[in-house]
Amino acid sequence: MRRLFYVLAVLASLALLAAAAVVALNLRGEEPLPDVAAAPVTPTAAQIERGRYLALAGNCAGCHTTRGGAAYGGGVGIETPFGTVFSSNLTPDPKAGIGGWSAAHFWRAMHNGRSKDGRLLYPAFPYPNFTRVTREDSDALFAYLQSIPPAATPNLAHKLRFPYDTQAALAVWRALSFTPGSFAPEPARPAEWNRGAYLVEGLGHCIACHGSRNVLGATEEKLGLSGGLIPVENWYAPSLTSRREAGVGDWDPHDIVALLKTGTSPRGSVMGPMADVVFRSTQYLDDADLRAMAVYLKALPDAGPAAAAAAAAPAAAPARRDARVMERGAKVYDQRCAYCHGDLGQGAQGAYPALAGNRAVLMDSTANLIQVVRHGGFLPSTAGNPRPYGMPPFNQVLDDDDVAAVLTFVRASWGNDAPAVSAREMMRR
Structure with missing residues (x-):
C-alpha cells in the first residue's frame, strides 16, 4: 500500500510540474495590460490609412469576411484536420466585435495569441506569424478596424472534436509549438530584403500554406517555405525553395512582381488558393513592397544538396x-x-x-x-x-x-x- 501511495504521489507531483510548465510557457513574453482609461489614443487619418493597407497585406478580409456578409464581420469556417474554426468579428461593434477592446488587447492577440478575456486563441488565426508584426503596425491595424462600420454579426462556436475543443489541449499545443517573438532585421542584408522578409514571414504568413506541418498541425519553421498540402482543401502549396516547384531564384524580379500584382507573368500564373491571395491581397500592395518581397523570395536558398545532386545526376531512361x-x-x-x-x-x-x-x-x-x-x-x-x-x-x-x-x-x-x-x-x- 505504501508503495502504491508513493507512486501516486510521484505521479501527482509530475502532473503538477507539467501543468505549471504549461502555464509558464503560455505566459512567456506577455506584459501586463495597461490601464485603458489612463492612455486614451486618437488615431490619425494617416494611421488609419496605414492600417487599411496592412489589412490588405495580411489578407485579413479573406478569413474574416463571408461572401455577401459585412466586411470583417467574421463567420468564415476554416476547416482543419481537427474540426472547424470560425473566424471572429473584427468590427467595432461593442458586443459582437472588438469595440470594447483597446490597442493593447489587440496587440496581445496579435503578439501572444490571447483574446481580450484571456482565452487562448486557435492558431487558425496565424498569430505564430503575426507575433513578428511590430507594435506600430498592430496599432495601425487596430485603428483601421475601429474605423469601419460596426456589424452585430454574432461569433459562431467552433466545431472541434474533443479534446481539441478544450483550452487545456490548446495550452499544451502552445507550450510545445508557439513562442512569442519579433522580427529581427539581418544587418548584413539590405533594407529591401529585410522589408520583404518582414512581409513574407509576418503579415503575409506565407508559411501557413507553403510550409509543412507536424502531427499537431504546427508549421515546421525549420523547414521554412518548403511546400505542403493545405489541410482539408487538398491543394498543394509548392515549395518556394525549390526551382523544380515554385522557387523563383532564377526569375527576374520584374516577373515575380508581375505574378503577385496580376496573377500572371511570362514565367507562370496562379490558380487555386494563391489566386485568392492575389485577388484579395497582393494586387493592392505598392510596387516597392512587391519588389521587396520579390528580392526576399529570389534570395531563398534552393532545396539544398539533394536538389544539386539530382541536377548533376545523369539523365535516367524514360x-x-x-x-x-x-x-x-x-x-x-x-x-x-x-x-x-x-x-x-x-x-x-x-x-x-x-x-x-x-x-x-x-x-x-x-x-x-x-x-x-x-x-x-x-x-x-x-x-x-x-x-x-x-x-x-x-x-x-x-x-x-x-x-x-x-x-x-x-x-x-x-x-x-x-x-x-x-x-x-x-x-x-
Missing part, C-alpha cells in the same frame, strides 16, 4: 508506362485539351499555359493537377489582367480513370517525363 493508359489519355487530351493547350502541349501565349516543360505539370505532387482537371480554375481578375482565361471543370464528363490517364499522358509527352498518376492518388483527392 519511365515505362502502360500503353493502354497512354492511348486512353491521348484520346482524352485530343478531345478535351488540345484545342486550348495545343497538339504538342505548346499552349497559347497570354492565354493558355504550355504543358510541355511546365514545372507545375512535372511536380512530384499531383494534387493541383487533379484539382484543376476535376474542378477547373481561373486566374484572379486583377487590374493588370481583368479578363483572365480559365480552365473549365471536367468532373462531370471525365471519370477518375479518364483523369488519371490524361494526366499520365501529359506528364509523359513532349519531353515531359514524370511518374504516372495512379488510381490511389485519385482516391486521395
